[in-house]
Amino acid sequence: MFIQLDSNQWNLVYNVFSLGLISMLATTVYTLVSQPRVLAKYRTALVMSSMVTFIAGYHYLRIFDSFKHASEGGKVLLDGSQDAFNEAYRYVDWLLTVPLLLVEVIAVLALAKEVSRSLIMRLVPASAAMIALGYPGEISSDQNTQVLYGVLSTLPFIYILYVLFVELGKSLDRQPAGVAETIGRLRLLLIATWGVYPIAYIFNIVGDQTASSFVTVQVGYTIADILAKCVFGLTILKIAKMKSVAEGMKDDH
Amino acid sequence: MFIQLDSNQWNLVYNVFSLGLISMLATTVYTLVSQPRVLAKYRTALVMSSMVTFIAGYHYLRIFDSFKHASEGGKVLLDGSQDAFNEAYRYVDWLLTVPLLLVEVIAVLALAKEVSRSLIMRLVPASAAMIALGYPGEISSDQNTQVLYGVLSTLPFIYILYVLFVELGKSLDRQPAGVAETIGRLRLLLIATWGVYPIAYIFNIVGDQTASSFVTVQVGYTIADILAKCVFGLTILKIAKMKSVAEGMKDDH
Numbered sequence: 042m043f044i045q046l047d048s049n050q051w052n053l054v055y056n057v058f059s060l061g062l063i064s065m066l067a068t069t070v071y072t073l074v075s076q077p078r079v080l081a082k083y084r085t086a087l088v089m090s091s092m093v094t095f096i097a098g099y100h101y102l103r104i105f106d107s108f109k110h111a112s113e114g115g116k117v118l119l120d121g122s123q124d125a126f127n128e129a130y131r132y133v134d135w136l137l138t139v140p141l142l143l144v145e146v147i148a149v150l151a152l153a154k155e156v157s158r159s160l161i162m163r164l165v166p167a168s169a170a171m172i173a174l175g176y177p178g179e180i181s182s183d184q185n186t187q188v189l190y191g192v193l194s195t196l197p198f199i200y201i202l203y204v205l206f207v208e209l210g211k212s213l214d215r216q217p218a219g220v221a222e223t224i225g226r227l228r229l230l231l232i233a234t235w236g237v238y239p240i241a242y243i244f245n246i247v248g249d250q251t252a253s254s255f256v257t258v259q260v261g262y263t264i265a266d267i268l269a270k271c272v273f274g275l276t277i278l279k280i281a282k283m284k285s286v287a288e289g290m291k292d293d294h
Numbered sequence: 295m296f297i298q299l300d301s302n303q304w305n306l307v308y309n310v311f312s313l314g315l316i317s318m319l320a321t322t323v324y325t326l327v328s329q330p331r332v333l334a335k336y337r338t339a340l341v342m343s344s345m346v347t348f349i350a351g352y353h354y355l356r357i358f359d360s361f362k363h364a365s366e367g368g369k370v371l372l373d374g375s376q377d378a379f380n381e382a383y384r385y386v387d388w389l390l391t392v393p394l395l396l397v398e399v400i401a402v403l404a405l406a407k408e409v410s411r412s413l414i415m416r417l418v419p420a421s422a423a424m425i426a427l428g429y430p431g432e433i434s435s436d437q438n439t440q441v442l443y444g445v446l447s448t449l450p451f452i453y454i455l456y457v458l459f460v461e462l463g464k465s466l467d468r469q470p471a472g473v474a475e476t477i478g479r480l481r482l483l484l485i486a487t488w489g490v491y492p493i494a495y496i497f498n499i500v501g502d503q504t505a506s507s508f509v510t511v512q513v514g515y516t517i518a519d520i521l522a523k524c525v526f527g528l529t530i531l532k533i534a535k536m537k538s539v540a541e542g543m544k545d546d547h
Contacts, residue, residue: 073327081331081544088327092320099316121301123365129309137317180302 042120042250050256051115058105061263065098068271075278080290083281086149090274093138093145097270100134101263103127119250121180131262132179135172135238140165142273143201146227149280152212163204171197175242187246195239202232217287220280227276230268237265295373303509304368311358314516318351321524328531333543336534339402343527346391346398350523353387354516356380372503374433384515385432388425388491393418395526396454399480402533405465416457424450428495440499448492455485470540473533480529483521490518 046054072091076084104127111118111126118125143164147157171194178190205228213221241258286292299307325344329337357380364371364379371378396417400410424447431443458481466474494511 076327084331088324091327092324095323096316096320099319103312121305123301123304123308123362123367127305127309129305130312133309133313133316136313137320 043116043118044250044252044255046112046115046117046252046256048115050252051112051117054256054259055105055108057260057263058101058108061266062098062101062105064267064271065094065101068274069094069098072274072278078285079278079281080285080288082151083149083285086145086277087281089141089145089148090277093141094270094274096137096141097134097266100130101266103130117255119255128179132172132176136169138270139168139172142231142269143168143205145273145277146205146209146224146231149277149284150212150216150224151284156212160204160208163208164201167197167200167204170194171201175238178242179245184246187242191239191242191246198235198239205231217284220283220287223276223280223283227273227280230273230276234265234269234273237261296369296371297503297505297508299365299368299370299505299509301368303505304365304370307509307512308358308361310513310516311354311361314519315351315354315358317520317524318347318354321527322347322351325527325531331538332531332534333538333541335404336402336538339398339530340534342394342398342401343530346394347523347527349390349394350387350519353383354519356383370508372508381432385425385429389422391523392421392425395484395522396421396458398526398530399458399462399477399484402530402537403465403469403477404537409465413457413461416461417454420450420453420457423447424454428491432495432498437499444492444495444499451488451492458484470537473536473540476529476533476536480526480533483526483529487518487522487526490514 069091072087072094076087079087107127107130108117111124144161147160147164150157152160174190174194174197176190178187178194181187181190209228213224216224241261244254244258322344325340325347329340332340360380360383361370364377397414400413400417403410405413427443427447427450429443431440431447434440434443462481466477469477494514497507497511
């Protein structure tokens with residue numbers, strides 16, 4: 042199985058992958074060198090964000106190379122063979138980065154130890170279950186299997202929404218001015234960009250894979266990743282700086 | 295000699311190797327940038343952990359490339375020739391990382407110099423002997439030789455267990471609250487994950503190498519390595535932070 046892209050489509054995907062790669066690497070360096078600008082207690086959140094973009098940068102390098110290697114004259118091999126485009130890099134990436142992103146949100150709030158622990162112990166297994174349950178549906182070519190695993194992986198996703206919006210909401214009142222709103226926006230960013238993944242998944246179930254659906258899904262995933270990892274990480278840095286200033290660190294911007 | 299994997303099996307092994315590689319690299323960066331967060335006396339243990347994951351990251355890069363290079367259409371060459379999949383990378387890795395992992399456990403306890411020295415002088419030669427004695431059995435195709443070296447390399451393994459559980463146990467009473475339990479869990483993690491290696495070794499002796507045994511062994515080794523090196527390293531960081539706080543460093547999470 043392969044799809045034939047025209048040269049504009051092929052170049053668009055290729056350049057968007059390159060954009061994803063350097064966005065991840067640049068954000069990694071930026072957040073790493075910004076560590077001394079926040080109080081020590083917020084550096085765990087920041088270094089986790091650096092790891093998320095570092096891991097995603099590695100995967101975009103692999104995706105970029107895999108796409109180039111699997112293509113010839115705009116024809117992209119998608120048959121799961123050794124020379125095919127390896128979509129599974131995204132699953133390996135999510136398996137590592139999605140739990141880290143959730144832990145980051147908790148870590149930057151610097152809540153009481155028991156509260157943090159309880160939230161993390163619920164969010165991390167739920168996010169791992171969400172991704173693990175999506176994978177069998179992604180690799181299956183049977184529509185019933187795809188729908189079954191699509192529904193199954195939606196259950197932990199709903200639970201994550203509940204924990205983030207109901208449970209976490211209770212802790213936001215005690216945050217300094219401005220922080221609660223920024224956390225609120227961060228939560229919306231997470232949910233809005235994560236929405237791209239089930240949409241792409243449904244796209245794969247209902248439609249035959251055409252050149253334009255392939256391009257839409259790949260470009261959509263990459264933009265979602267830049268928002269959910271780079272913009273997200275820079276927002277974490279902003280929150281960490283606001284909280285550091287609120288707690289007496291000199292505001293030097 | 296070669297084995298034929300189907301495309302799901304081949305992709306699983308390939309993606310698991312990639313997961314191993316990026317897990318090692320991300321843990322290396324994470325533990326390196328976390329150094330200022332523990333007292334200077336615990337940084338030796340932490341930087342050793344960074345070296346373990348760095349060395350393993352290098353080997354997973356080599357293993358990943360070797361697997362790709364040795365494969366064609368799911369057929370993996372295993373005849374020991376120049377183009378074959380090179381399993382020996384794992385032995386080179388263990389030869390360097392296993393003694394380092396044991397020294398890390400001792401270093402993070404910051405015991406009296408003589409006690410540390412005595413434990414290290416027993417654990418390091420024993421672990422080197424364990425790996426060196428396993429190698430002739432691994433490369434031999436004669437079952438008697440395999441059993442002989444399997445038994446021989448078990449002897450230093452039992453001695454290591456004795457040192458870790460009996461000798462080291464005596465030093466745990468004087469550790470701050472929480473540290474003794476975490477060290478206990480660390481020791482169990484080490485032993486549980488090391489158990490995968492003899493199981494894979496016996497697997498090779500008793501069974502013909504089939505596609506599914508090859509996949510099981512490679513996936514099993516990689517998961518064991520992620521637990522024994524990444525999760526282990528993050529636990530070392532946690533212990534170092536607990537001890538730093540117990541000794542008066544400001545608790546910044």
